[in-house]
Amino acid sequence: MSTRKRRPGGRRKKKKKKRKDFDGPQEQRDDHIKLEGVVTNVFAGGQFEVETDAGTKVRAQLCGRMRKFRIRVILGDRVTVALSPYDLTHGMIVYRAK
Numbered sequence: 001m002s003t004r005k006r007r008p009g010g011r012r013k014k015k016k017k018k019r020k021d022f023d024g025p026q027e028q029r030d031d032h033i034k035l036e037g038v039v040t041n042v043f044a045g046g047q048f049e050v051e052t053d054a055g056t057k058v059r060a061q062l063c064g065r066m067r068k069f070r071i072r073v074i075l076g077d078r079v080t081v082a083l084s085p086y087d088l089t090h091g092m093i094v095y096r097a098k
Helices: 064-068
Strands: 033-043 048-054 056-064 078-083 092-097
Touching: 033 056, 033 092, 048 064, 048 092, 056 064, 056 078
Parallel strands: 056 092
Antiparallel strands: 033 048, 033 078, 048 056, 078 092
């Protein structure tokens, strides 16, 4: 005889399924375009203007992981910007060069 308590109705607890599409922290978006540039202007609300090496100006904000770890970005910093292929004027700052 088992000493374990049974759930009401004889139901068992469901196991959580692991996501197969997630490979861990190194997973990157394939559809983003990454460009290097320099922060030329800082706006309110965490927005930045980045001039890329190609010469275009992009309005960008910090990505979630940089916000989480409180990475500071100031005027003149060299950054990597991930642009969406649908709108090349907006992007996310994904890396701050040292």
